[in-house]
Structures are given as C-alpha cells and as structure tokens.
Amino acid sequence: MTYIRTISKKMIYDAIIDAIGQIYCQSTPETIAMINNALTIEEDDVAKDMLKAMLLNEELAAKEKLPICQDTGIVVVFADIGTAVKIENGSLYSIISQAVTDVWEKYYLRDSIALEPIRCFSSNPSKTKDTLQPVILHLSEIPGNKLELHISLKGGGAENCSTLKMFNPTATINEIEDFIVDTVVSSGGKPCPPVFVGIGIGGDFEQCAILAKRALMVPISPFEKKPEYKKMEERLLNQINQKGKGIQGFGGKTTALKVNILSEPCHIASLPVAINIDCHAHRCISITI
Amino acid sequence: MRIINIELPLKSEEIKMFTIRDKLLISGVLYTARDQAHLRLTQLIKEGKPLPFNLADSALFYCGPAPTPPGKVCGAIGPTTSARMDKYTPLLLENGLKVMIGKGERSRVVTEAIHKYNALYLICVGGISALLVQSIVSCETFCWKELAAEAIYRMEVKNFPCYVATI
Numbered sequence: 001m002t003y004i005r006t007i008s009k010k011m012i013y014d015a016i017i018d019a020i021g022q023i024y025c026q027s028t029p030e031t032i033a034m035i036n037n038a039l040t041i042e043e044d045d046v047a048k049d050m051l052k053a054m055l056l057n058e059e060l061a062a063k064e065k066l067p068i069c070q071d072t073g074i075v076v077v078f079a080d081i082g083t084a085v086k087i088e089n090g091s092l093y094s095i096i097s098q099a100v101t102d103v104w105e106k107y108y109l110r111d112s113i114a115l116e117p118i119r120c121f122s123s124n125p126s127k128t129k130d131t132l133q134p135v136i137l138h139l140s141e142i143p144g145n146k147l148e149l150h151i152s153l154k155g156g157g158a159e160n161c162s163t164l165k166m167f168n169p170t171a172t173i174n175e176i177e178d179f180i181v182d183t184v185v186s187s188g189g190k191p192c193p194p195v196f197v198g199i200g201i202g203g204d205f206e207q208c209a210i211l212a213k214r215a216l217m218v219p220i221s222p223f224e225k226k227p228e229y230k231k232m233e234e235r236l237l238n239q240i241n242q243k244g245k246g247i248q249g250f251g252g253k254t255t256a257l258k259v260n261i262l263s264e265p266c267h268i269a270s271l272p273v274a275i276n277i278d279c280h281a282h283r284c285i286s287i288t289i
Numbered sequence: 290m291r292i293i294n295i296e297l298p299l300k301s302e303e304i305k306m307f308t309i310r311d312k313l314l315i316s317g318v319l320y321t322a323r324d325q326a327h328l329r330l331t332q333l334i335k336e337g338k339p340l341p342f343n344l345a346d347s348a349l350f351y352c353g354p355a356p357t358p359p360g361k362v363c364g365a366i367g368p369t370t371s372a373r374m375d376k377y378t379p380l381l382l383e384n385g386l387k388v389m390i391g392k393g394e395r396s397r398v399v400t401e402a403i404h405k406y407n408a409l410y411l412i413c414v415g416g417i418s419a420l421l422v423q424s425i426v427s428c429e430t431f432c433w434k435e436l437a438a439e440a441i442y443r444m445e446v447k448n449f450p451c452y453v454a455t456i
C-alpha cells in the first residue's frame with residue numbers, strides 16, 4: 001500500500017512567501033557569477049560600466065531588500081507533484097495565487113498584470129486582479145511524496161522577445177540555429193541583455209513553448225541530455241555572442257550568458273522550435289516541500 | 290566613455306554637443322509614460338486639447354514605478370522597452386518633446402524623427418532598480434492615477450545615469 005503524504009496549505013503558502021521573498025531582490029547566485037565573469041572578459045568601457053552597475057545593483061538590492069527590477073513580472077510556477085502527495089485545504093493554484101498576492105503587498109512589488117488582455121474590452125483597463133493575482137501554473141507528476149516548485153518572476157520585456165516556429169521535420173541544424181541566433185540578436189537591447197536563452201525543441205505547439213520556459217528555470221539543467229544538444233548549446237552561445245550586440249544591446253562581448261535546450265518527441269510531420277528569453281534579472285528558485 | 294552632467298530642460302545647442310555612447314548624469318524633472326499614457330497623450334494632441342505638462346520642458350521616461358514603500362522616496366523604477374512607444378513618438382516629437390529615456394532600439398521612423406527635431410534618445414540600464422532609486426529625489430503621481438503603474442508620475446532626479454543612444 002502506498003503511503004500518502006498530506007501537505008498542508010500553510011506549508012506551501014509559507015514556502016512560496018519565503019521563496020519569492022528571496023528572489024525579488026536577488027538574481028540566482030549562478031547569474032551573479034556569470035555577470036562577474038562577463039565583466040572580467042569585457043573590453044568595451046560602456047559595457048563594463050553597465051555590468052558594474054548590474055553587480056552593484058545586486059548588492060544594494062539584496063542588502064536593502066529592494067526589487068532588482070521594477071518589473072517583478074508574472075509569476076510562473078512549474079509544480080512537480082509526487083504521486084503520493086495529497087494537498088490539504090484547497091487547490092494548488094489558489095494557494096499559490098494567495099501567496100503571490102500577499103507577498104506582492106508585503107514587499108511593495110508592482111502589479112503588472114492586465115486582467116483583461118484586450119484593454120478596451122474592459123471598463124477598468126488597469127485592473128490587475130479580482131481578489132487574487134493571476135499566476136501561471138504548469139503541473140506534472142513525479143514519483144514519490146514530495147512537492148517540487150520551480151518558481152520564476154518573469155518580466156515582460158524579455159518575454160516579448162520570445163518566439164516559436166513550426167519547422168519542417170527535414171529542417172537542417174543550420175536552419176534551426178540561424179533562427180535561434182537571429183531571434184536573440186534581433187531582440188537587441190529590448191530584453192535587457194545579457195540574457196538567458198531557453199529553447200524547446202519538439203513536442204507539439206504548446207509543449208514546445210513550455211519546454212522553452214522550463215529551460216530557463218533552475219536547476220538549469222536537471223534533465224539528461226544528449227551530447228549533441230550540449231554541443232548545440234555551446235555553438236549557439238558562441239554564435240550569439242560573436243554578433244556583438246552586447247550589454248543592453250549597446251555592444252560588448254556578452255549578449256547571452258547561457259543557452260539551455262530541452263527536447264521531447266514530436267509528430268513525424270513537425271519540428272517545433274521555441275525560444276524563450278530571460279534577462280540578467282534572472283529571478284528563479286526551486287523548492288522542495 | 291565621456292561622463293557629462295546635465296540639467297533638464299536641455300537647450301538645442303547642448304544636444305548637439307553629445308555623441309553616441311556618452312554617459313549622461315541627468316538632473317531635473319522627468320515624467321513617466323508607458324503605453325496607456327502615450328495613447329492618451331496622442332489622443333489629446335489629435336483632439337487639439339492641452340497636454341498635462343509641457344513636453345519641451347522635461348524628459349519622458351518610459352517607466353512604470355512600483356508602489357512606494359513607507360519611508361522611501363519612491364518604489365522600484367527602471368526603463369521599459371522603448372520600441373512599444375515608437376508608433377506615438379513622431380507626433381510627440383512634432384509637439385516639442387526633446388528627450389526620451391528607455392531601453393532598446395528605436396524604429397527607423399523614430400530615429401529619423403529624432404534627427405529631424407533635434408531630439409535625444411537615451412537608454413538607461415534595465416534591471417538595476419535598487420541602484421536607480423538612489424538618484425530619485427521625489428516621485429509623485431502627476432495625472433491619470435487610475436492607470437496605476439501606467440499613470441504619469443513626476444520624478445525629480447539627481448545624477449540619473451543614462452547613455453546617449455540616438456541623437
């Protein structure tokens with residue numbers, strides 16, 4: 001007989017408040033190390049000045065508990081639920097949404113959600129929530145009795161530079177890589193480079209996009225991947241950075257800090273490729289309850 | 290990289306002195322405006338109505354601030370993507386706008402209008418809110434409060450760091 005573990009609403013709620021309380025004022029330590037590295041190799045004086053500003057901002061924000069960016073984004077959560085887990089007192093969505101609403105008030109974060117996407121369809125186009133702030137939740141099952149939450153605060157500027165293309169299954173690696181490089185490079189300074197590039201390959205239309213988002217989350221490479229994909233990531237990172245768009249699109253050696261690819265099987269007629277971009281204000285965290 | 294201290298409003302002769310990639314430390318008054326405020330400003334101009342402030346006297350900052358925590362001068366601030374304002378910008382430039390602050394590239398049409406009207410587009414590093422708030426002297430909702438973060442805020446700044454992108 002399987003032992004079912006009950007996780008209370010309070011445990012989840014508290015864990016989310018705590019997790020978002022950590023990330024709104026600090027990028028992941030891995031990100032800060034990468035920005036430091038970008039500064040070390042940079043030769044352009046403006047790019048160096050900007051990278052130094054980013055590092056100083058990280059320090060100040062963490063010390064004074066201030067948001068690293070005014071856009072604390074939309075909250076995206078990947079919840080991997082153990083098959084032996086039961087959630088007590090409420091749906092996971094409502095618990096997360098309540099925690100997000102409360103943590104937003106606690107830290108004076110900006111309401112950045114338009115409840116009605118087509119603003120002129122609403123008599124109150126700046127309405128951001130009814131009582132609870134909307135969040136984006138992706139659920140999946142994992143073996144065991146733990147609940148894993150991968151949480152991200154996803155800003156709008158970088159998200160807007162994301163794209164998806166349904167390739168033919170015979171598309172060459174070069175065609176796919178050109179599409180990815182062009183997407184990142186033509187975004188210029190809009191997604192606040194240096195950026196993270198999350199790539200989904202395969203699945204269907206929506207799974208591909210979800211893979212690209214998941215590819216941005218920490219731990220950044222939790223999935224087994226073929227050496228071919230690792231090589232492709234390296235090639236893409238080099239190609240993107242060689243184009244020299246640089247820090248904030250103002251030139252420099254580093255446009256992207258990391259490229260991460262996730263893949264899934266797909267239909268014989270298709271080869272979907274999705275690119276999701278995140279900025280240097282890379283706010284994500286993984287927690288296990 | 291040249292670093293230049295400037296006071297708003299800028300005189301036309303001053304704009305000519307800058308070159309691309311100069312770092313400017315700005316002091317003076319900025320008005321924030323994002324998508325919805327641009328929509329309204331444009332409507333007012335098209336209807337021949339007066340604008341809530343004089344475009345020539347200050348700078349537009351593409352920014353939606355976070356709420357101000359108690360005891361602080363302002364909440365988190367920073368630039369939003371300028372390209373979203375591109376379709377409204379030529380009309381604003383025609384009506385006296387001189388300085389814009391945001392992030393990312395502008396369209397060809399806006400770039401040409403910036404040249405034509407002898408205006409200035411500056412970029413400000415995105416994602417450095419904690420650092421930028423140190424340059425804010427005051428911040429208050431100026432008009433269209435119902436737009437919340439998208440309202441127009443009047444910000445007094447001191448040595449606010451930007452870089453010349455289009456001139």
Ligand code: SF4
Binds near residue numbers: 069154279367369
């Ligand atoms: S892209 Fe990122 S760093 Fe830039 S404004 Fe948006 S959330 Fe902030």
